[in-house]
Amino acid sequence: xxxxGWLVLAAALAGLPWVAGEYYINLAxxxxxxxxxxxxxxxxxxxxxxxxLGHASWLGLAAYISAWMSLKLGLGHWATAPVALLGTxxxxxxxxxxxxxxxxxxxxxxxxxxSQVLWGxxxxxxxxxxxxxxxxxxxxxxxxxxxxDDAGSFYYFALTITAVAIWLMAVFVASPFGAALRGTRDxxxxxxxxxxxxxxxxxxxxxxxxxxxxxSGLLFVYYNKYIHPASLSITASAEGLLAVIAGGSATLxxxxxxxxxxxxxxxxxxxYIERWNMLLxxxxxxxxxxxxxxxxxxxxxxxxxxxxxxxxxx
Amino acid sequence: xxxxxxxxxxxxxxxGLLFLLAAGFSLIFGLMRIANLTHxxxxxxxxxxxxxxxxxxxxxxxxxxxxxxxxxxxxxLVERLILRPLSGNALGQVLVTLGISFIxxxxxxxxxxxxxxxxxxxxxxxxxxxxxxVAFPTYRLVVLAIAVVTALALYxxxxxxxxxxxxxxGVDDMxxxxxxxxxxxxxxxxxxxxxxxxxxxxxIIGGPxxxxxxxxxxxxxxxxxxxxxxxxVGSLLGAFVGSFLIGAVYTFGTALxxxxxxxxxFLPMIxxxxxxxxxxxxxxxx
Numbered sequence: 001x002x003x004x005g006w007l008v009l010a011a012a013l014a015g016l017p018w019v020a021g022e023y024y025i026n027l028a029x030x031x032x033x034x035x036x037x038x039x040x041x042x043x044x045x046x047x048x049x050x051x052x053l054g055h056a057s058w059l060g061l062a063a064y065i066s067a068w069m070s071l072k073l074g075l076g077h078w079a080t081a082p083v084a085l086l087g088t089x090x091x092x093x094x095x096x097x098x099x100x101x102x103x104x105x106x107x108x109x110x111x112x113x114x115s116q117v118l119w120g121x122x123x124x125x126x127x128x129x130x131x132x133x134x135x136x137x138x139x140x141x142x143x144x145x146x147x148x149d150d151a152g153s154f155y156y157f158a159l160t161i162t163a164v165a166i167w168l169m170a171v172f173v174a175s176p177f178g179a180a181l182r183g184t185r186d187x188x189x190x191x192x193x194x195x196x197x198x199x200x201x202x203x204x205x206x207x208x209x210x211x212x213x214x215x216s217g218l219l220f221v222y223y224n225k226y227i228h229p230a231s232l233s234i235t236a237s238a239e240g241l242l243a244v245i246a247g248g249s250a251t252l253x254x255x256x257x258x259x260x261x262x263x264x265x266x267x268x269x270x271x272y273i274e275r276w277n278m279l280l281x282x283x284x285x286x287x288x289x290x291x292x293x294x295x296x297x298x299x300x301x302x303x304x305x306x307x308x309x310x311x312x313x314x
Numbered sequence: 315x316x317x318x319x320x321x322x323x324x325x326x327x328x329x330g331l332l333f334l335l336a337a338g339f340s341l342i343f344g345l346m347r348i349a350n351l352t353h354x355x356x357x358x359x360x361x362x363x364x365x366x367x368x369x370x371x372x373x374x375x376x377x378x379x380x381x382x383x384x385x386x387x388x389x390x391l392v393e394r395l396i397l398r399p400l401s402g403n404a405l406g407q408v409l410v411t412l413g414i415s416f417i418x419x420x421x422x423x424x425x426x427x428x429x430x431x432x433x434x435x436x437x438x439x440x441x442x443x444x445x446x447x448v449a450f451p452t453y454r455l456v457v458l459a460i461a462v463v464t465a466l467a468l469y470x471x472x473x474x475x476x477x478x479x480x481x482x483x484g485v486d487d488m489x490x491x492x493x494x495x496x497x498x499x500x501x502x503x504x505x506x507x508x509x510x511x512x513x514x515x516x517x518i519i520g521g522p523x524x525x526x527x528x529x530x531x532x533x534x535x536x537x538x539x540x541x542x543x544x545x546x547v548g549s550l551l552g553a554f555v556g557s558f559l560i561g562a563v564y565t566f567g568t569a570l571x572x573x574x575x576x577x578x579x580f581l582p583m584i585x586x587x588x589x590x591x592x593x594x595x596x597x598x599x600x
Contacts, residue, residue: 051405053412098584101591105349105404106547109539112351113583116536120576127573234532238412245409278420284413285396288406 013159017152025151031263032162033219038243038255038262039169040212045241046250047173048205049185050100051108054115055240057095058213060232061118062088063221067135068128077141085214092210096203103188115237122229134228138221148222158219165212170252172208181205182250235277239266242280246287248294257296319448321569322562327454327523329561330461334516335534336541336553337468338509344485344548345505347404348397351411352389354535355418356510360385360517361526362426365433367518374436374518382515389510393503415531423528433521453522460519464512465554472550481505485548537564537579544583546596555594 017025041055066084069075099110122129129135140148148154172178183191184198192198221227230236239262247258265283270276291298339353360381367377392414400406435453442449472478483491484498492498517526524530541560545552559582567578586594 051408053408098587101587105343105347105408106543106591108405108408109349109543110587113536113539113543113580116532116539117576117580119532120536120579121574124575125573234412235416238416241409275420275424277416281413281416281420284416285410288400288403288409288413289396292403292406 017155022151025155027263027267029151029155029158029223030267031260032158033216033223034240034243034259034263035256036162036165036212036216036219037240038247038259039166039252040209040216041240042244042249042255043169043172043181043205043209043212045244046254047178047181047185048202050103050202050206051105051241052099052111052209053108053234053237053241054095054099054111054113055209055213056232056234056236057111057115057118058088058092058210059217059220059236060122060227060229061091062214062217063227063231064122064129064135066218066221067138067227070138071135072128077139081141081218084218085211088214088217089207089211092207092214093203096206096210100199100202100206112234112237115232116234119229119232119234122232129229132229134226136226138225138227140222140225154223158223161215161219165215166252166256169212173252177201177204235280238284239280242284242287244294246283246291246295248296248298251294251296254294254296258294261295316448320451321565323451323454323458325562325565326558327457327561328565329558330458331516331520331523332534332537332541332561333461333465333554333557334512334519336538336545336557337465337550338512339538340542340545340548340550340553341481341485341505342509343542345481345488346502348411349404349408350506350509351408351535352392352415352418353509353513353538354531354533355415356385356389356513357517357520357534358422358526358531359388359418360514361433361521361524361530362422362431362517363514364518364521365426365431365526368433374433374522378515378518381518382511385514385517386507386511390503390507393506397506398502415535419528419531426526428528430525430527432525433518435522457519457523461557465550468550477501477504540580540583542593544586544593546593549593549595552593552595 016028020028037055037059040058041052044050044052044055062084065087066077066080069080069083070077095111095114099107099114102110123131125131140154142148143157146153146157148157173181180191180196180201183194183196184201188198191201217231220231243258243262244255245258246261247256248254265279266276269279273279287294293301335353335357339350342348342350342353363384364374364377364381367380368374371377371380392411396410396414397407400410439452439456441452443452443455444450470478472481480491480496481501483494483496484501488498517530537560541553541556544560545554545556560579563582564575564579567575571578
């Protein structure tokens with residue numbers, strides 16, 4: 001039953017470009033990017049109990065490094081991609097070391113402050129980042145000689161990376177390390193008493209999460225062929241956090257569903273009204289007050305109740 | 315010489331404005347364990363509301379008082395109607411304040427438009443003061459004086475009055491404070507209103523220096539966060555010292571190394587957090 005579900009999902013995702021128009025293919029690619037971003041944030045927020053409001057740092061940093069290297073140094077994608085991933089992960093090591101001096105709200109404020117530093121730097125360090133103009137004139141890579149410039153081939157590229165990313169994150173969560181991580185979330189003191197290095201577990205998770213954030217950043221800059229300081233802003237971090245919370249934190253499917261909801265809302269609503277920020281704000285308030293558990297756990301609960309009602313004899 | 319004096323005064327004026335913002339943020343966080351991310355937005359909203367008030371009341375100080383009161387009422391409503399039902403859910407409260415800050419930012423954009431709006435300096439304070447042949451911009455001196463007076467008033471409120479003692483008790487040990495009969499719930503609202511009023515009035519008083527523009531909230535909030543993390547959560551002295559430190563680092567950083575001002579801004583906080591996670595004067599770890 002479960003395997004059949006996966007097969008249907010895989011077939012639907014693989015077949016989408018055959019049936020859908022270009023607009024929807026591109027929307028799906030954007031959802032994939034947002035899904036990696038939200039799923040990586042979920043490692044911290046959901047499984048680690050560490051609410052980060054600076055996750056856009058990783059997306060933006062990887063995108064900026066990659067864009068800067070190819071524009072200003074004239075390097076090809078084979079060089080920019082690994083350096084962008086490595087550089088971003090190293091910065092994540094440093095930011096994690098600082099942010100994890102605190103937990104809870106202190107952690108949240110530190111991640112927010114640190115990401116605002118990157119945002120401000122992207123705006124002001126004009127000689128490197130071109131400031132408010134952003135870096136433009138970028139290209140998409142051509143892995144194995146496959147041109148990714150049309151919507152369909154980029155869709156498959158993004159789908160492949162997303163599948164690998166989600167799978168590796170699922171492996172991380174399901175591993176003994178993932179169990180220890182959840183332990184530090186629920187009972188940090190007991191984990192410490194049991195001999196686990198709570199700080200180290202959190203730091204490794206922070207870095208791992210930053211790495212996948214960087215992966216989403218690379219996809220982001222390949223898709224848009226453009227990067228602007230707005231991608232480092234608190235709004236960008238908040239969108240990721242909203243995707244996690246709306247979909248349901250500490251579930252695998254939650255952030256993916258949440259990312260889809262946020263991206264669809266953003267794409268559709270922006271077409272009709274300019275006030276995306278206000279809507280984002282309202283969605284935040286409404287989700288937190290009315291659906292604090294998230295959509296996926298909420299649906300699971302309803303499905304469980306329906307199943308029970310179906311099975312129990314009247 | 316003149317240049318450095320101006321820069322020093324700029325840094326002191328910015329420090330003063332930061333104190334108005336950070337003191338409230340710090341008290342709210344210290345007492346209620348709410349990271350109030352609307353604080354930057356309340357500052358910006360204060361500036362914009364001040365602009366509208368100035369159309370009818372052509373006096374900056376009166377406008378600051380009225381604007382501060384309006385922002386205080388708004389803050390109180392947010393606290394009572396939205397944050398209170400979520401008490402105990404720290405993450406939920408942060409997310410709601412974040413959502414509200416987006417709404418406020420977009421509302422300001424809708425109502426007051428996207429162009430920066432300057433707030434004129436009061437005419438009496440436009441002429442610089444000359445001391446020993448060096449010109450000092452008067453308004454910045456006045457802003458500094460206001461911040462120092464506010465700091466003194468807050469210090470007396472916190473240290474010499476019954477209400478201050480109750481707030482301090484709440485910051486140190488909320489459950490014990492409740493147990494001995496301190497009306498912590500009412501204190502929460504009062505402190506939230508006070509913090510909002512300071513932020514709103516700060517936005518108006520800062521208007522002649524910074525003017526009002528979209529993104530002012532995103533510029534000010536991280537500064538307040540850094541001040542609070544640096545000085546120590548819930549500590550008035552920490553907010554005071556941190557504000558002037560960050561004001562100086564920011565002003566001189568922008569003057570000397572404009573490209574990397576934001577990175578420099580952040581160094582003092584890294585050093586302090588690395589060696590003393592509770593901040594310079596904080597009593598509790600965050």
